[in-house]
Amino acid sequence: MNWRIVGVIFRNEIRMLLRDRRTIAVGVLLPLLIYPLMIYANRVTTRQREKNLTETVYKYAVSGSQAEQVRGLIARGQAAPPGKNASKSEEEGNFQGFRIQEVTTQDPAALLASGDIHFYLKGLSGKEADALPVEAAKPKKEQETGSSKPKATPEAVPARVAGVPLIQIYFQGDRDASQVGSSKMRDLLARARSLDRDVLLQQKGLPVDPALVMPSDETDVARAAQVTGSYVGRFLTFLMLMFLMSSSSIVAIDSIAGEKERGSLETLLTTAAKRMEIVAAKQLSIVSVALVITFIQIANLLAYVDFKLVALPKDWVIELPPVTVVTLLLLFTPMAAFVASILLMLSAYAKTYKEAQLYFFPVNLLSWVPALAGVLPGIALRSAIVLVPVANVSVAVREIMVGKFDWPMLAAVFAVMTLAAAWAVRASAKLLSKESLITASEADAADFAGGPVLFPKHVLRWYGVMAAVLFAVALNVPHLATFRAQVLFNELVIFLGASALMVWKYRLNVREAWALRPVNPLAWLGVLLAVPSGLIVATGVFRLADLIFPVPQRVLEQFGNEIMPKDVPHWQLFLFIAVLPAICEEIAFRGTLLYGLRRKLRPVGLVLTVGIIFGLFHVALFRILPTAFLGVILTTMALLTGSIFPGMVAHAANNALSLWLADSGFSLGNLSWIWYLSATAVFALAFYILYRSRNPYPGLRR
């Protein structure tokens, strides 16, 4: 590496950047202006909201057979002395400025709908409440029995005792004042009930004020700086990454993709500079610009804090001793280099500026996943997380900010990040030697030919759109949120429907595209052995994944209930979990996707890519690795047998077996490691049989 050449290119890059007014405006000036404006606007609207809510006189109505008792309860709640039997939130002024006014009406629902009142209460006798359907009688957020706190989660709320009265609070969740007013009223009623209870206990002979019996006291032994550090440390890496990504992208995208588009990259490649020197200089310029812009933005934010434009929470003490600052810099610098390298790779991979911008969006989103590792509870730096770039920095920064310096692990984080950055730089340099990526002007024959010839170019876009639709629908269409509707929509519309659409649009031969070919009979023996052994091996992989991304048991149980609901008959579970996915997903992944990518990648890359895409479609972060593993197995089967059918049978059998095991309460996750090792041996034998009886997938890239 000739550093004089690197210096010449670096100075050239910086000079050109400084002359690009648009870049300077978008990267530096715009954020400098927009942030104070955004923060100021937010501050003004927040204050205005608080003012409005404080000044509001909350109008309400009371109805029902127990209306008088409700009115009495409200009056007692209002009359209660502050601090007496009050929770911490109440002491913090929950009822300060809570002014209420009752409106008399025969039809409170109509007044609530017209906005004339903010909420209304309905007092029911015990008999009336008992007669309600179970759901309506259950205490929940908008109902008040006088015994529960509104912030309690539904499962933590005790069931209502039969025969006791019930107060229902009705409000309009889409109106701010209605929601806030009803919430304060709920707290007021709770306070009144609590006072009533105390009075009752004293009347029944309790010699002291119940509030004085077993009072609890809490002392936070952490220093204010540690508490602040624990909050800041969780999100600091994420914030830094966002700053670095946005500022790096300004230079990185133009750095190679822009040069390709202008034709100057080819000029540069014909000079005496080596590829590695070119990449190093560009990387250096990206890192420099990213760090400078990030520091400007941080200084900008600190200036707002200093000018009191941004109000920090009470008791915030940020301690940054020199050792913390230096350690943070040591961790963030290789992270900045890594981010720059990744963006440089992206820029080198894209043929045009626009294409690079398209790639930037998903890369930016993906980068959030490891950056938020510090937010996940239960992950310590002394775990396999230390090997995961960016995630390791996130966890390390969280520990550093509370004053915990695990030097050997911090050194490991630094080493992993540096190695990752170096690897990405090398990969970028290699991309500059890839002829198909050097020049942007090469016309692609596929665009002219269209049809099946064009399909390989478009296949990944299709799966990108399919993933976007799958996520968007799952999040935004409540009608499809039930188990049956979601499975039917995903399998029949997204996987099978889109695959059929691709076959139709690109005029593909369906037998070829979906690999509908006969199978060597001996291969079925391999499939038979592969299914149970593969499931055990996959469970072992899952346990290994758990070491890196430990999944809370509660999340697992909730997820298990969602994918295997208890109220669905067995035959339907078998249909929805085993049969449909085996047919539709195999057609989508080992059919059209594999067919589209078969000439793009060599077999190993093909198996991994199809497997990982299959895993990514399985939504939950902790499911990606095991399902990607299953995807790799099924793709290998398709490549060895040249047919989709063994994968279909294996997929169905795998899911059915998992279902049966879950139903019978037997967990493969509790087996000893010898089981996993034995299963691996059987699994290897299964693939040996598949290999011996192979009928390779046609048209693969060698």
Place this chain on the structure above:
Amino acid sequence: MDPVEVRGLAKTFYDEARGEVPAVQGIDFECHAGEIFGLLGANGAGKTTTLRMLSTILTPTGGSATILGHDIASEPTEVRKCLGFYSASTALYPRLTARETIEFFTRINQYSGDVKQRVDYLIERFGISKYASARIDKLSTGMKQKVSIARTVAHDPPLLIFDEPTVGLDVLNALDMQDVIREFRAHGKTILFSTHIMSEAEKLCDRIAIIHAGRILACNNLEGLRAVTGERYLEDIFVHYVRGQG
């Protein structure tokens, strides 16, 4: 030893849609010192791929080549130090001035002499003085062409490669380009030149290689080609070989 020696040079691209595409299929030729050697072929014949392999932008998939004794596969940096590459697709940096551009390429190509003197000489030599401080994006096509030529020879390389240098130029600028190439030859440079314009090859080249579908069909001086084919005009000679191949 000739400045350029090409033996069995081949390049096969892998295209996702079409599979393997042989762009250059084992070509042999050599350029003698101080001559203009022309690669004449239609679009897609393999001219640009050949020149890109010789300038080490692309890696050959077969055969070998040496540039002033340096192997293009094993000594790419040495190869690039002793050549200047010019093509219609090698653009300049729009935000640099003409002077900065020439200086950048002089430095990056590791010119051994005084960089400032060299830059001043090139600015004077190519008549760039009037707009030496103007940014490239403000220059006309003709001005850019002069700066491009100046950056190609910035480090005074003994071999110059011109890949279809007159594409996109008007008649006067194209004639200027031809004059410059002749002048370089007069100064002892070896020039490897590709074109699909018959008249250009006829006027400029000392020897011509007719390339078609990745293969060299003939390689001789114009008189030699005329004698073999019995045709007078280069256009007819070219058609003779290409149709004969078909």
